[in-house]
Amino acid sequence: MKDYSRNFLFYPPLALASGTWGLGENLFKYYSPAEVKETFGVLVTKGISLKPRIGNLPPRIWETPCGLINSIGLANPGVKEFKKIFLTGLLKTEVKIFVNLYGEEIEDFVALAEEFKGTGVSGLELNISCPNVKKGGIAFASQPEVVKELVKEVRKVWEGSLWVKLSPVGPVLDVAKACESSGADAIVCANTYPGLVVIEGEKVLKGGVSGPAIKPLTLRLVYELSREVSIPIVGCGGIASAKDVLDYFVCGAKAVEIGTAFLIDPELAKKIAKELKEKWDM
Amino acid sequence: MQKVKIILNKKEAPGIFLMGLDVGKEYTKKCSPGQFVRLKAWDSFDPLVPRPFTIHAVKDERLYILYQVRGKGTRFLCRMEPGEEVEISPPMGNAFPQLKDYVLCAGGVGSAGFGFLLQEAERGSYPLPKKFYYAARTGELLARAQFFQNFSVPLALITEDGSLGKKGLITDVLKEELKEERPGAILACGPLPMLKAVAKLGEELGIKVHVVLETFLACGEGFCMGCVIPLKNGKYAYLCKTGPTFPAEEIDFERL
Ligand SMILES: Cc1cc2nc3c(=O)[nH]c(=O)nc-3n(C[C@H](O)[C@H](O)[C@H](O)COP(=O)(O)OP(=O)(O)OC[C@H]3O[C@@H](n4cnc5c(N)ncnc54)[C@H](O)[C@@H]3O)c2cc1C
Ligand SMILES: Cc1cc2nc3c(=O)[nH]c(=O)nc-3n(C[C@H](O)[C@H](O)[C@H](O)COP(=O)(O)O)c2cc1C
Ligand code: FES
Numbered sequence: 001m002k003d004y005s006r007n008f009l010f011y012p013p014l015a016l017a018s019g020t021w022g023l024g025e026n027l028f029k030y031y032s033p034a035e036v037k038e039t040f041g042v043l044v045t046k047g048i049s050l051k052p053r054i055g056n057l058p059p060r061i062w063e064t065p066c067g068l069i070n071s072i073g074l075a076n077p078g079v080k081e082f083k084k085i086f087l088t089g090l091l092k093t094e095v096k097i098f099v100n101l102y103g104e105e106i107e108d109f110v111a112l113a114e115e116f117k118g119t120g121v122s123g124l125e126l127n128i129s130c131p132n133v134k135k136g137g138i139a140f141a142s143q144p145e146v147v148k149e150l151v152k153e154v155r156k157v158w159e160g161s162l163w164v165k166l167s168p169v170g171p172v173l174d175v176a177k178a179c180e181s182s183g184a185d186a187i188v189c190a191n192t193y194p195g196l197v198v199i200e201g202e203k204v205l206k207g208g209v210s211g212p213a214i215k216p217l218t219l220r221l222v223y224e225l226s227r228e229v230s231i232p233i234v235g236c237g238g239i240a241s242a243k244d245v246l247d248y249f250v251c252g253a254k255a256v257e258i259g260t261a262f263l264i265d266p267e268l269a270k271k272i273a274k275e276l277k278e279k280w281d282m
Numbered sequence: 283m284q285k286v287k288i289i290l291n292k293k294e295a296p297g298i299f300l301m302g303l304d305v306g307k308e309y310t311k312k313c314s315p316g317q318f319v320r321l322k323a324w325d326s327f328d329p330l331v332p333r334p335f336t337i338h339a340v341k342d343e344r345l346y347i348l349y350q351v352r353g354k355g356t357r358f359l360c361r362m363e364p365g366e367e368v369e370i371s372p373p374m375g376n377a378f379p380q381l382k383d384y385v386l387c388a389g390g391v392g393s394a395g396f397g398f399l400l401q402e403a404e405r406g407s408y409p410l411p412k413k414f415y416y417a418a419r420t421g422e423l424l425a426r427a428q429f430f431q432n433f434s435v436p437l438a439l440i441t442e443d444g445s446l447g448k449k450g451l452i453t454d455v456l457k458e459e460l461k462e463e464r465p466g467a468i469l470a471c472g473p474l475p476m477l478k479a480v481a482k483l484g485e486e487l488g489i490k491v492h493v494v495l496e497t498f499l500a501c502g503e504g505f506c507m508g509c510v511i512p513l514k515n516g517k518y519a520y521l522c523k524t525g526p527t528f529p530a531e532e533i534d535f536e537r538l
Contacts, residue, residue, distance in 0.1 A: 026503045266503065
């Protein structure tokens with residue numbers, strides 16, 4: 001097998017994906033501080049917005065074959081409360097903290113980026129791909145020109161790492177190229193797929209599909225994008241085993257994020273990291 | 283999740299099973315009545331997430347759940363044999379509130395959690411309820427009635443078809459009996475329509491009602507923010523963080 005470990009974007013090459021571990025409150029119920037460091041190279045927070053967001057009405061989440069569909073609606077305490085109550089605890093993990101940012105306008109993202117200057121946060125992940133909000137989110141992902149402008153404007157105020165989290169639908173390649181040309185350090189491929197379930201024959205839940213069901217789709221995207229853009233790609237979609245991680249590396253990813261698998265069993269990531277290290281020396 | 287051995291998986295009523303697990307004493311010591319565990323009895327990703335079940339009873343190193351077969355996950359569970367293993371999460375969610383002068387109301391497998399409550403009440407770590415009202419559609423669906431009869435708390439069985447105990451709905455019986463002697467509180471667990479009806483009755487009679495609610499739980503640990511319960515004050519509670527037991531007066535049943 002090829003040696004992928006020489007050019008990981010971060011190490012260990014696993015990150016916890018946004019929205020799948022809350023704001024860290026219960027992480028230490030399953031991980032000792034040492035285990036967090038041995039397992040994750042980056043922790044990406046839940047999507048944070050300027051103002052608190054209460055999120056969507058129930059039902060918010062349901063199971064699909066080998067997957068989940070969710071419409072949380074970016075429930076979060078808002079940037080001020082997040083900084084005051086949660087950030088200090090997260091920084092104590094000594095793992096690189098990336099804040100997932102959600103805004104409706106370019107100015108919102110810029111204002112959010114400024115909030116994190118000098119806080120100890122290592123990077124920002126711009127969420128232009130949430131399928132569960134009326135404004136912003138995935139709407140950006142259909143407009144490569146707007147994404148270019150967005151990244152440029154945030155880059156002006158943010159010197160740390162800057163990632164853009166792509167939607168797997170829309171003009172993905174053009175958006176990826178827009179990120180590359182406007183100063184993004186990496187792209188995260190990808191967020192959830194817009195989907196729908198009918199619950200108990202009556203309630204309609206529109207949301208984003210995640211989990212093992214989407215892995216072949218996102219893997220294909222990572223493969224295609226890695227041949228077209230030169231900035232690193234963080235693979236994210238359906239990872240639930242060490243083999244899944246290796247598949248992403250084979251397809252060109254320089255690191256990966258784990259989401260839904262953490263919901264199934266928080267300790268799975270620990271086992272994956274261990275297997276990568278012991279079997280593959282990663 | 284840790285692997286534990288099944289010691290019992292027995293049909294108690296049509297579609298309702300009792301599963302016993304050897305979880306070890308260290309584990310059972312951490313459990314409180316009202317808490318639930320997540321179980322996984324399959325290696326595939328379909329079903330995807332472990333399923334939540336209330337702790338029904340605890341004895342030494344053994345933990346019991348009482349479950350109804352509903353879909354994929356519970357069908358997997360009911361086919362498991364003693365000696366085989368399942369994966370179990372740590373105990374999750376909050377304990378039942380410590381109530382004074384209260385009665386229990388259960389509909390169907392909603393009775394599950396009250397087994398552990400009664401065990402602890404007899405041991406003195408929970409106040410003893412005054413009475414336990416247990417209802418189901420038919421007599422044969424009153425799973426574990428024998429077990430519940432072993433406690434010193436009076437058990438009132440109620441069936442819709444009158445095949446066992448009193449005939450009618452649980453609220454019919456409560457209406458009659460609670461008018462005579464009002465308890466300070468009701469702790470209710472069962473199907474949503476029953477919980478709504480009990481909450482309404484409590485409001486009419488001026489009795490505080492606590493309801494044990496259910497939603498789909500993707501994580502059970504506050505990670506996904508999916509398990510929202512709408513409150514009357516316009517905010518949301520998360521079932522796995524502040525529940526599963528809630529004061530009925532705070533719940534916005536219309537938006538649930
Ligand atoms: C905190 C908590 C404690 C629980 N304790 C018990 C218990 O002690 N005993 C017991 O029998 N069950 C209990 N349940 C319900 C149990 O978790 C579900 O019945 C189970 O998850 C169904 O899984 P399944 O794969 O068999 O069904 P699925 O294939 O997931 O679903 C089958 C059908 O059941 C419906 N359904 C699934 N989950 C729920 C739910 N949570 N609420 C309402 N409808 C649902 C689905 O819409 C579908 O129509 C509890 C649920 C919660 C949240
Ligand atoms: C419950 C839930 C909440 C999520 N919240 C966010 C979020 O706030 N911001 C974001 O960019 N992605 C969010 N995501 C998407 C995940 O971070 C991840 O990109 C996606 O689920 C695909 O990876 P997975 O298949 O490993 O879960 C969420 C996903 C889930 C399941
Ligand atoms: S089930 Fe995930 S937050 Fe409650």
